[in-house]
Amino acid sequence: MKIDKTEETAIKNAIEQLYFKGIYEGNIELLRKIFHKDALLFGDIKGVPYYKTAAQYIEGVGSRVSPEKSGKDFKPTIISIDVINTIATAKLNVKMYDFNYYNFITFHKIDGKWLIVNKTLTDVELKQIFSTKIIKIMWNKNRITDLLGIEYPVFQGPFGGGLSTVELTTTVSKLGGLGGYGAYTLSPQEIYDVHQQIKSITDKPYNLNLWVNDHDIIDQEHTENQYKKAVEIFKPYYDSLSIEVPPLPPSFESRFQNQLQVIFDIKPKVFSFMFGLLDPNIIERLKNQGTIVVGNATTVDEAIALENIGVDVIAASGFESGGHRPSFFDKAELSTTGTFALIQLVKDKVKTPLVAAGGIANGRGISAAMTLGAEAVQIGTAFLATEESGALPIHKEFLFSEAAKFTTLSRAYTGRLGRGITTEITRKLLTATDQTLPFPLQTTFMASMRKAALEQKKHELVFFWSGQIAPILKHKNASTLMKSLIEEANELMG
Ligand SMILES: Cc1cc2nc3c(=O)[nH]c(=O)nc-3n(C[C@H](O)[C@H](O)[C@H](O)COP(=O)(O)O)c2cc1C
Structure with missing residues (x-):
């Protein structure tokens, strides 16, 4: 027995480029290339039995308004392809017009070409799909x-x-x-x-x-005003770490x-x-x-x-x-x-x-x-x-700790809103939305505080993204x- 990925790809290409495209465009030449002339189609549509020869089917596709021209949704999906030696089956879903078709297509490789020798079809009401296993088979193919x-x-x-x-x-x-x-x-x-x-x-x-x-950054004046506000707000934290408040970061x-x-x-x-x-x-x-x-x-x-x-x-x-x-x-x-x-x-x-x-x-x-x-x-x-990941070991420790039970959206650390583990600063500055420097100057402004807090193990002053x-x-x-x-x-x- 030979199961060959190359053949699977060849069938996938044939389905996409001849079968799906042929149906979508109503292009009977493409369909003639993939259907064996003696192929038969069986199944049911809305509960009514269906039977056609390949020639009848292709003629029907040619004479109806194609999905392309109708402008209606056309969603074809290959659910699976199985190949053994020169025979193969493909399971397809084609949503078109108001139908939701499922097809089992049988292929035979004849003279080096994969041809459809049989097609069975049925249509499934959309609401039924979710209660069957069909959606499950497809989870990683979309x-x-x-x-x-x-x-x-x-x-x-x-x-x-x-x-x-x-x-x-x-x-x-x-x-x-x-x-x-x-x-x-x-x-x-x-x-x-x-x-x-x-x-x-x-x-x-x-x-x-x-x-x-x-x-x-809006303009220099705005930035300078924001700097004054940020100094006022953050100075107590710099003091608690015995470090200087940094100057206004360069533009x-x-x-x-x-x-x-x-x-x-x-x-x-x-x-x-x-x-x-x-x-x-x-x-x-x-x-x-x-x-x-x-x-x-x-x-x-x-x-x-x-x-x-x-x-x-x-x-x-x-x-x-x-x-x-x-x-x-x-x-x-x-x-x-x-x-x-x-x-x-x-x-x-x-x-x-x-x-x-x-x-x-x-x-x-x-x-x-x-x-x-x-x-x-x-x-x-x-x-x-x-x-x-590139996160610090202490950051990872926090992610696995009890502290991670609480996260906050805050602008305190960068000037833009972001979610991290709730610490003293985020608790106190939750409403400090207009009190920080613009992004990314706030990040630069907070850098020395972050560094000192990490060195002094005052983790309540550090923001750990989470x-x-x-x-x-x-x-x-x-x-x-x-x-x-x-x-x-x-x-x-x-
Ligand atoms: C620390 C951190 C940095 C991130 N940086 C970026 C970023 O630069 N660009 C981006 O598109 N998403 C960024 N994200 C968002 C993630 O790519 C992802 O969408 C998000 O984390 C998913 O939510 P989850 O954290 O609940 O899994 C970042 C997320 C985190 C936690």
């Missing part, structure tokens, strides 16, 4: 896994600010997920070097992430345009961005070079705007997430929808495939997010806690975490 060429729809969330590592990214990508690398603080040369390092370890896809808006030049140039040079398989939109021409250029583009949204309106500029995938970031809130339309404080509400609201309004980010750390979370309409999940906090899901974390190793996510998801949906 538009996102196909587009990205990954085995599992599990993204490791990219971490900015030096917390990403090549080891973490490659570990996840090598295991069939999508490793992520947050590069917004890196110079173009550093981004280039990281890319080379990742490529020297694996040629699997990974996601390079930047912030399209990397500073909030900040955005790095994004230069960083973007590297993305055009290195052409990563996946590029994600947060904190805003990109010019549609840039998206087009990225797509033309073969890069898949992912944007981050915290509200339905942001998701619609991302779809309108042409991103391939949207990550919907719920307010449970660790790290910064990537809001860009309204204030982050007013964009705090939870992941499971957000994914459903966005799904209702956009067609672009969705990634659910925030509050997911095990197979149950993956299964729930996918049931609600996500086609992948992005997991941050659980990967941040593993030994492969999502709300931290208390359920179990795994301290990224590879074990990734394997367990897949195993649990397989158990629930496989």
Whole structure:
């Protein structure tokens, strides 16, 4: 017996390029290429028995209004393909017009070509699908896994600010997920070097992430006023550490345009961005070079705007997430929808495939997010806690401690709203929204305090990034975490 991946790919290509395309366009020439002239079709449609010869079927396709011309949804999916020697079966789902067809197609390789020799079909009411095992078989095969060429729809969330590592990214990508690398603080040369390092370890896809808006500075006068407020608020904490309040940090030049140039040079398989939109021409250029583009949204309106500029995938970031809130339309404080509400609201309004980010750390979370309409999940906090991440050992200790039961959204540490473990400062400064320096000057302003607090082990003055899901974390190793996510998801949906 010979089970051959190359043959599986050949059948997949034939289905996509001849069968699906032929039906979609009503192109009978394409269908004639894939159907054996003596093939027969059996099944039932809406309970009525169905029988046609291949010739009758193809003629019917040619004379009806094609899905392409009708403008109605056409969603074809390959559920599975099995090949043994020269015979094969494919299980397909085709949603078109008002039908939801399931097909078992039998292939025979004749004179070097895979031909359909038999097709059985039935249509299933949409509401029935969710109560059958069908959805479960498909959990790791969908538009996102196909587009990205990954085995599992599990993204490791990219971490900015030096917390990403090549080891973490490659570990996840090598295991069939999508490793992520947050590069917004890196110079173009550093981004280039990281890319080379990742490529020297694996040629699997990974996601390079930047912030399209990397500073909030309005003008010098505003900044100086904010500095005065910040000094007033934070001085007692500097005093408690016996260190001087730092001077006003020097002004900040955005790095994004230069960083973007590297993305055009290195052409990563996946590029994600947060904190805003990109010019549609840039998206087009990225797509033309073969890069898949992912944007981050915290509200339905942001998701619609991302779809309108042409991103391939949207990550919907719920307010449970660790790290910064990537809001860009309204204030982050007013964009705090939870992941499971957000994914459903966005799904209702956009067609672009969705990634659910925030509050997911095990197979149950993956299964729930996918049931609600996500086609992948992005997991941050659980990967941040593993030994492969760039977080400090004390940070990881905190993620596994009782302290992680409480997290807060605060601007106190960087000037932008982000979620981390609740400490004294976040408790006291929860309402200090307009009392910090603009991002990223607040990060610079707080750097000496953070350093001294860590040295003096006054951890109540340190902000440890964390999502709300931290208390359920179990795994301290990224590879074990990734394997367990897949195993649990397989158990629930496989
Ligand atoms: C410390 C930290 C830094 C992050 N930095 C970025 C970033 O630079 N870019 C980005 O798109 N997402 C960033 N994220 C968000 C994650 O990629 C991911 O979407 C999020 O953590 C998912 O929620 P979870 O923490 O509940 O798993 C960051 C998250 C954390 C915890």
